[in-house]
Every structure is written in structure tokens, then in C-alpha cells.
Amino acid sequence: MASPPSFLLDKCPLLEDPIASLEPNTDSMSDLEVERVLAGTKSTIEALFRDYGSVGGSVGIARNGKHTFIEFGSQDPTTNEPVDRDTIYLISSMAKPFTSLAVAMLANDDKIDISLTSPVKNFLPELQGNDFLAHTGQPITIADLLNHQSDFLRCTNLWESPNGFIPWQDVAPLLSLFQTLPRNPKFRYPHCFRHARNYSNESYALLAEIVERLTGKPWTRFIRDRILRPLGLTSTVVGLTESEHAERGQPGSSKIALSFAVPVSETLSRLSAAHGDAAAYDVVHPWVINNLPQLTAQRVSPSQARHAAAGTLSSTPIGAAAGIMSSARDLLKFYEHFMEVYNDVEKGRDQGQAATNGTGQPTDVDRIRQGMATLHGHIKDMMAADESCTYAAGWNTVNVPWDPKSATRWPGADGDNSRRIEKSTREMGQPSSAAAEAWHFLQQQHGPDTTAPTTQKETELALFHGGNMVGATSFCLLLPARQAAVVVLCNTRGFFVDAANLAGMLLSECLFRGPQGDEMAALCARTRATAAHLAASYVRDLQRYELVLARDYYSLPVLDASKNGGDCEYASCCGTFQLVPGVVARVSWAPAPAGASASEAGDIDGNCNVNGGANNSETRGGRRQLTLALNGQPAWAYPLRLKTGCSPRHNSCIMTFAMPMGELVRAGVGGNNRLEARDFEVTFRNTAATAVDGLPLPTQFQELVWVFDRSWLADPHSLEGVDLGAFTFRRLSPGGPGV
Template sequence: MAATNLAVSRVFGFHHESTEVVHEEAIGKRDTNRYQPTSEVPRRHRQDSVSIRTLDNPYSPKVSATSTLIDDTSYSATLPKQPSLPLSVEEILTLTKPTIERLLQDSGSVGASMGVLRHGKQHFLNLGARGLGVTAVPDQKTVYLISSMTKPIIATAVGILMDDFPRYQLDFGTRVSAVLPELKGSPGMLKTYTKQELTIGDLLDLRSSFQWMTNLWESPDGDVPWRTTDPVVSLLQHLPVNDTYTSHEAFVYNRNYSNECFALLAAIIERKTGYSWAKFVRQMVLEPLAMHNTFAGLSEAERNDMSRTFAKSHSVQVPGIMPELLQCTDADGVICRAKITKCFERHHGHIPQSVEILPSQASNAGAVGPSPLAAAAGIMSTTSDLLKFYRKIMDVYAERQRQQGSKLFPFPGHISTPLERGMNHLFAHIESRLSPDPFSRTCTYTGGWNTVTVPLTSEERNASPRPRWPGADGDNARRLESAIQSKVHGDDLDYTFFVTKPEPHVAEINTETEKPPITDPSESKKHLALYHGGNMVGATSFCWLLPDHETAVVVLCNTRGFLLDAANLSGMLLAECLFLAESDSRHDTGSLVEAVRMACEHTERMARAIQIDYLYDLARYEHHLASRFRELDPASNGIDTEGLEGRYEFAQDVFITITAEKRGLVLRLYGTGYGYLLRELDDKKAPENGGLEKTMTFAQPMAELIPSGVGGTNRLKVKDFVVVFKREKAAGEWEGFEWNFARGKTPRERRRDTTPYFWRRAREKGT
């Protein structure tokens, strides 16, 4: 597919000048009233210390506050009053906006919508454009693909099923095969070390021994060929379990991220209710919350509805810097990270180019309804709608905290609807999964959420193995860890969010006439946070909930830029600053402004390290592909490709076709969609094998992939896409090829015997 638009991201208007800026002096005036009784401090004085006016520039951000989120919340009157904050949400958005703009610009993002829910009030920040060539700014009603942020919604639907146990006979301990008997006896359905069958709770917690399957269904152009769970069932019956886990404790408290877990949950919803999973979610989750701009399975009529605004989809490429990156080698011809760093510094600010692409097909309803894999990553929504969902979650959590004596039973007059009771079941499960060991409970995936207790103590932060960083997700987390270990950026590069709070600075007071501030004992306690990221073709997203602070942050972005996940970092920056600004009598406003500025500086430093690490990986990938593999000559009259064409089957419903086309030998998953050009290992560097093997790869230069979208399957390792054709005789027919699509999750005993990953040539279609 040809790209429909191409532009340098710098032109997208992220440099916004407001008529007034935040001055420490203006904010600091409130400190003179710091220790007056609350009734004597004018509330308007606090909220109006920053004036924001949107300029005529269509790309300028809009910051607004609205009334309470859900007007008919049955127990809103019982919620505590909004405390007096040292910094308002509007001030935090203003202080962090320049950094967020730089993150979006540096990542090549075209536009983003951000929402903050704080003590029942919504606040929005919208930046950039809905799409390339579009002048309109996105807003809180702009519809985006939320990708894996779909999972908490599906988990809530499963909780609703559990609430009606007499009807559905489903709980967290129910074996998956009891609902999907076709999986009975499948190797992949056994828990590592216990050899017990996986349960519904295990699927919700991403605790499985599944092999990595994403390479088999996420196409670069956004197509999702699996329309049913049949391929998942077939693979689980065929594949051995992986060796992700090294102990029973590791299995219990770690995740094996698998979208297929939620595809199976979608199948369970359908099997139990008789409805499509999308219809059940709409009726039981979306409609009760009036989430009218949220779609589980988007029809063509809905996509063409002119009353709604959909964000376009974009990818990011770096063609201007690519030739120079490939020259960053040492004396041995190996890509050098230090030289990559210098190259980045020379070009910083002029690196990414944004490309408009077709949207991911994960959100499409299709002729028979949305794919079950869309239950893992296919819902579309808005910041406004998602804050409704997160508000309800935090309301249920607040009521649980007030009624600690009751765990699984509805609270009269409060948790009374199926939706609320379903969320209540999930919280009971989440609480049961938090380890009593403080070093283990810092981060666990459970109930469709990454859960973490914050802030981390210095001991927890430095524990071995180091815990996953609160909020850090996907490529950002992986690349920041790589950057830290490389030492190229110095010894003090680290992830600093939710580790320590700023040192308190108490304003000077006359103790003879004024009472000194009293430290809130609750400040030393841990706070449960829920978060999730999202990353699919053309879109990225992030959300963070801190229920006992009544705070939620959501970021939706219309760009998937592997250079940097700006949605994740922007959301974490906002979450950290809101956490710092929570009411605390030990801090004055000036110290909090400084803490927010430091958080912005740390974020930009982390972003720099992540971008450099991506360029380093990209240069190694392109260098390896160009130096080790060669394109087949289409003019060779079939000599290079002779005997390789055909259909190759791995398991039932899982196959690949290889065809000779004008540009060369082309591989396609399931015979349709994106065509990968095969390249052969350079004969001069190939080991002698007597003509019994031919090693090829369908890894593609990123310049060819990006205009189509780039699926999340590409982790910039050529070996992930190497196929080895085999035959018994030098002049014989090729019998098939080996391709280990599971990457690093192959069982140890199978790493030399790759038979489980052999794709056998089909003599006739379907044999």
C-alpha cells in the first residue's frame, strides 16, 4: 500500500505559545495562606492563578475542566470533598505541556488526546491534529483505537459473568477446558510446574505457558487474519509449553504476555452467553456507563457516521538519518552505540517523518462480527468515555475500602448493579493476587491490569532482580533498561517515577501564633495503582489509575512510532506530577513546582536514551540484513527460487504460501495480505550443507515496512524471521522449512530439535 501522506512531524504545530505562563511568584502567593483555615483561603484565588487562552493556531492545546463525570452516581454524595491542592490540575497541565509537546514531536506523533480525572472532575489536553493534512485539533470526543487498553474492559465483562454464578457457573477457578472442551489435553493448557490446567483466573492474569503467537497474526498492514479461535486452539494442541517460568513462584507472580489469553476469554463469553463478545460488552459495560463513542467491533456504517470524529492512523520512519546510522561502525565493522549517540545529537529534532497508513483491522466488525483477538486489542474509544469507565472502577474501589469486612457480596445501596458487582469481583481477585512479600508485590499483572504498589522504597527499587518500573510499558521499558545497562548515558540514568517523593520544604512560620503543619500518617503507606499500555498498527495509548487518590490519566495517540512511545511517557509524567501534587502539608507550592520541573527533565532524559537505543537497534538490524542476506534475482529464470513455491502448513488453520512474483519470491501468511520478499543468506557466508538446506529471511528493511504500518511483531532482530528450507537429497524436492516464530520462548529441550516448528509442504491444498 502506498503511503497517502508524508510530512516531517516538526510542522504539526507542537510549539504553542500561550498568552500567560506559570510563574513561581504567582503560584507562590498562595503559600502566604498556606496555614490559614481552609475556609479563609479563597478557592477562586487558587484555581485562577493560571490563565489559559487558546490561540487561533488550530494545533494549540485546549485545557478545560468540566462538571462531575457521571451525574447519576448513586453514592457520589458519600465521596470526600475535593482537597485543597498545592497545584491545580490546570497548573500541572501547563507546567508539563512543553515537555509533552517535545515528546510528541520527537516521536513523530501527529496528534494526541489526554484526559485527567481528579476527584470527580475531568480535565483535557489535546495536541497536534487528527491526521496529516487535517487542520482540526482532536478533542475528548475524538475516537482512537485503544489497543491493549481493551483488556480491562473485557476483564470487567468476565467479572459480570461471575456475578451471576447460578446462571453461568463461572468463577476464577473454573478450568478453561470446562468451557472450551476442545482444549482438553492440549499441552499449552497446562500450568508450568504444577501440571494443572489453566483457569479463567490464569487467563485474566496472563499466566500461561503459551508460546509467542503474535508473529502469526499481526500483519504489517494491520490485517488480522484470525476471525475465530480455531487457529489458537490448533496451536495450543500442537505446540509444547514454553520455559518462561523457572519456579512456581515465578509462574504465580509474573506474566507471560499473550493476546491469545483474551481471545480465549472472548470465546468463553460467547460460549456462556450465546451472544458475540462484542454485543455482551456493549450491553453490560458500555451502555450502562453511557459510553456512546466506544465501539467493540466497528461497522462500516459507524465508521462513516459524520456525527463522530475518528483519528487517522500513522506510522513513523527515519529516512534522513538512516545512511549515516549505517556508517556508525567500529574498526571491526560492528555498529557502535557511542557513534550512534553522537549521530543522534547531530540530528536531534529533525529525525522522524510521519506517514499516514490504513488503520488496524482489529477494530472492524467484519461479516461475522469482530475477531476474538479484537477482545485483546480492538476496542475504539475516546478520552471522555474512558474516564467514565475509570471513574466507576475507582468508585467501586472506594466503597470496598469503606466496607473492608465484605469482599464478595454486594454492598447495599452502593455496589448494586451487575457492572459494579463485576468490578467488585475483579478487585477481590486482584487483592488475592498481591503477594505478602513487598519485593514481589511491587508489580503483578492480574484481572486485566498491570498492578503496582507505589511509591517504591529504595530497597525495593534496588532489589535483585530489579522490579518492573511502575508504569513503564512495552518498548519504552525494554529500551530504557538496555540504555541503562549500556552506560553510554552515564551511571545516573534511571527511571525515577514513583520511587521517592521530594524533600519537604516547610515555609517559615511563627510558632507562637501559628500551628506547625501536621504530617499525615497515611503518607507512608503504599498505594495500589492500575495501569495499562496499548500498541497496535497506527495507534498507541496509556492509562493509569490511582484509586485511593481518585486520580486517573489516559493518553490516546494516533501514531505508532517505534522511535519513542510518547503516549506511555506522557501519561507517566502526568501521573507522577499529580501524585506529587496530592495534598500534603509538608510541602509548599514552590518545592512542588521544582519537583514537577525535575520530573519533566528526567522524562526528557529518559526519552533521549530510549530514542538512541531504538536507533542503535535499527542500525544493527539494517546492517545485519544488508550484509548477510541478498535479494534473489528475478531475472534468474527461477534458478534461485526453483522448487520453493507452494503452500506450507504448520497446524490446522495455520499456513503460509510462497509464490514467485515479478519482484522475487514472496511469502504471505494465509496466502493473503502483506507480501514479504524473501532474501537468501549470502552463499559465501553460509555453512556447507551439501545442498540439503537453504537459509532465507523474510525480514524487511524498515523503509519498506513503515509505509504499510509495521506490525508489532518486528523487534528488530533478523533472526526472528529466518526460515531454513530442508530436503533429504541434494537434487530432491524441498519438504518444508523451519521457522521458530516463538522467538525466545522455545523450550530448552527443543532448541536444538526444531521439529515442532517445521512447516511442511502441502502436496495438495488442505492435505
């Protein structure tokens, strides 16, 4: 077997032979003690959390009915209050299996006319006439939403916002969008859905709305009453009322964890001082291993957790995709039911048919298990139809051990880790085997040898999901046939490395293979090497992003508060612009952050003109800057930067609301999905005037264009011939002073 790529061997002498031929050890699994796995991996997991800045995490393992837990770090480093198995974290996208279960339960209700094959338009008539499945010409079904199989555009950018604010409080803007948006040309053919499914939080918001219309109650009430309460999940919360918040305590209490993010500025400064502003990966990788500073997370407040769990029982439908909070203990209870049902289905046992308590009707728990059986049946059907199916019924799906030469996704490499493995190996010019070696978990064989024939081996289903949101990361993986599951919850958005995901995969590998002695040590060493690879990839991409942002855009001048933008040429950009009803962008002069440095473009005079290019350090307290607020919400506004060569004296003017990562991290936003300034470019267009240099300014720009679906921007040719009217926000209100 060939040796791993050199970038994995640095500083990791144990990566050679001990696991080169390691295969699942089902015999040892029967006798494997979870405590031994935890003892053998604990120091590595502690290092992942510590070295990459995570504040605290709770880890749980279930096997054959036994639950075991370990904890790392604290809820709050200022108080050192420890986390435990009952600490409540935001689980972000790990909320999706709860929502899919709610839908499946309704599909089993004789009083409600819905099935997984029902067209969505039957329940959301606003979508009548929109099929959203260009490759079939068929109307989108409930199952399509559950499986992320649609070709409507990704709209996540429209509701993404720092400081935990979730702007959409009902589903109306989404329905309005889907009536008007074009299809995404990336998803024209069936294989696109199988291998690169159009992952969409908005799909789950639509499912929440369907649950509400069919039951006549908020989806949060259904989740609480029909799933959480019967299963005794007392530390799983959604849609808390104010009185319930008072009872449970605010984030930072003994029950709900605070949220943190990891700063990046010091790392970039040290790298630039050592190697300049455009270091190559082969320079960055050893530098990260040897010079990464001690990372101290900073609190994100208000946190996404506070907003996700707060408010009323009619909380935002986006919460169905990412707004549930839970604990390690509760999630293992939930997953154990799921795995028990899987094995009952596989053995031909009925689910929930026996009447109890003399009522002649299934109990609430029976109904839950019926719903789980329906989901398992759907997953099995999807995998039977195409074993490369990567998502079904609210779960990432994969058969393990997997073959790196034939699979298109790495099992468990979710979120930021998945994007970095894929991107960095592709840009390094490495073959797919190198990518597979970088993500070494749950493979049929180890090493980059692609010439040896693949041996047909028996596989089993693994289900996994991750979650990444403001101030929180989470991960779980289930091996239902073995009644084994791993869950890792963390109160930090790590950015450098998703430590929850990586720790969870290490434990999953150990549960799957049952390694002994040197084999487990080798797995731990590989995991540390993978972490260094992921961190180096992020630092390099981050440095490149900052360089592009500084080179291609410059900060707009900052006004005295008394001027308020009234005599500034950029006042022509101000106003409220609407894409569709309920989706607006507000451009205005907003107070600059207290203590922030003055405009990098230079000093300004009373007419808002830039004088020179001096980098002055005057603070901006009491001053104003041009900002864009999505959905018109004042909770947060992104400062706008002008693209080099553009001017508001032209008929069109390009700006970006991308920000230096140091500023975004302070607000709890960041990650690989933010590292393209072009993704956040907006173009102001003037349709009424013909102003050019030397002529009077246009009174107002009438339109603001933003192509918010990143998958369009990934291919420069995808916008050729596309009518940008679908991405055009049109002015609703005049601009000028005070806007």
C-alpha cells in the first residue's frame, strides 16, 4: 500500500503501516468497550478543541443501549462553568431530522391526506404552476423537499445575518420568491440531484409551513407536543416563550451554553509578516503547524442560540431547518429510537401497531416510531435505487466502508470541513485519491493506490448530519445496524477547524473498526494531521480573500453625523429596494461602529469627498457610514465598499458588503462560505438619468441587483443570457438625508 500524501505526514510519524489494511473488525466490536475508545482518543479530541479555539463541547456515544459521555472545556471561559451531558446547545442543521419526522408522522395519520409523494402545491397553492424539477418536468413533492431535490435557487444569503438575528418571521417571502425566481441551471439533470443535491434550508421552511397548515398549529408546537414530550427529551427546546425562558434560564446559565467565535486577525498578521500576503499552500501548511498562535475565542452576543430558542411558539419557519436546541443526552435518546426502529424494520417487525392502555389506538411513542419507520423505508428505497444517494429524509446517507474511487462525497465530511477538503485538494492539483486520503475515515482501503482493483465487500448504512451556525457547531453519525451513534456538540464556530465534526468522525471510525493499540494511535495521528490540513487550507483561503478585498474594493468615506449623507454623492444609493413582497434591502447612512478606524480611503471633507489615500486612525464614534441591511432590518447593517474603478457618477455602480473576516467573526459570521467578495457584490443601476463624469449626478439609482445564489456565481458562464430582473431589487422609497 502506498504511503499517504506528504502533506499528511508532516509532524505525524504514526501515519504509516498500522492502519494501512485496517478493515471493520466486527468480532472485536461485540466486545469493544466504549470507555476504551474514549480513553484512547480523549487527548486527541481535547487537542482539537484546544488548539483550534473551541470553548466547550459535550460528546456522547451510544452502543447497544449504553450511553457514555465526556466533556471538554466550559460554557464560559470567564467563569469556567463546565459543560455536561445536559448542557443545551444550538444544534443548527441537525434540526432537520426532527422536521422530517414530523412530516412522516403526518403521512401516517389517517385523518390527514398527505404522503411523501404528494405534490407540494397541494398544500401550498401559491406554488401552483411551478414544478421546480427541470429534469423531470414534474411537480415537486414532499419527498423532494426532504431530500433537497429541487432546482429553485438557494436563498440562504437573503436571511443570513450576524449577531444571531433571523429576519424572516413567516414563510410569505419564501413563497413570493419561489413564484418569481428562475430555476438554477446547475440542476438540470438527475445526476445533479444525486451527487450535488441542492441543499436548501428553505425547503425545510416550506415543510414547516405545510405542517402548520395541516395541523392548524405552529410547527414548534407539533415538535414539542408530538415528539419531544412523548420521548422525554426535556433538554430539547424550540420556540420558548418568555416565561419558559425565565424558568430555564438565559444563555450562560447552567443549562443554555453561551456562544463564541474564533478570531483570525492575529494569525493573518503573523503569516503576512513571515511570508507576505500571498503565501502558497505548501508554505502555509508547515507554518500553521509550527506557528499557529493560541486561539482565544470571543463571545458572540446576542447569540443565534438566544434567537433560535426565543420568541413565541409561532417562531420563524427557518427554525425548522436550523433552530432547535438540545443536549448530548437527549440526542442520544432520540437517535437510539431511530436505530431501534431501523433494526425492527430490517427484521420485519411492525412498528407501533399494538394498541396499549385499552384505547385501541397507538400511543404517542408508537406514532413516532411509525414515522421513523416511514423515513427508514424511504431512505432504503432511495439507496436501493441509487447507492450513491447522498441525502434522504433529513439525513446525509452513505454506505460504509466506502470506496474513495467511486464515491463522490466523503462520509461525515460535513460543512466547512467538507468544503475545505474538496477545495484545497482540487486547487493543489492532487488526484481524488489524495482527497480521500485527507479524509481517511470509513474507507474500504487506505492510501492513494488507485490501480488495485476494488474488492466487493459487504457494506452497511451510515447516517450523519452536521450543524454550523452563529456560535455553534454540531455533528452526529449513526450506524443503525450496530446500534451505535456518536454526537458532538460545541458552543463555538471554529472557522479554522470544525472540531465537533472531526472529533465525531474519529470516534465513529473507532466504533466502526474496533482498533487496538497502535491502530488507534495511528488513527489519532491521522486525525491531527487532517486538522492541520484543514486549518492550513482555511488560513490560505482567508489570506487570499483579505487580499482581494483590499485590492479590488475600498472603504467608503465616513460622514459626520450632522451631515447625515445629505450632501454626499453616495446619497443617490440610499433608499429601500424591494425584490418581491417581504424581501427588501435598505441602504442608508448608519452609525459607524464605536472605536472603529476611519475610512481606509482617506480623510473626507464636508461634501463627502475623499481627500488622498491616507490611512488615518481617527475613531468613528458619532460618525456615519453607508450600509446595506437585508430585509430592511435595523438589527444589523453591512458596511458597503466601492469596487475599484466604479463611481456613483456613472449609470451603474458596483459595491460589495463583504467584510474583513476579523469584523465578521466578531459578529459570529464567517467560514468558507463567506470567502468570496464577489458573492456579495451589489450593482446600483440608474434607469432614469444618463449621468456620466462631468455631468450632474443621477438623482437616485432606481435598481439594486444582487445575484445571491452562490452556485450561479461559481460558474462565470452561468449568468450569460440570464435575465437579471429576477435578482433586481427596485426602489420603493426615495433616498436622501435621514434614510
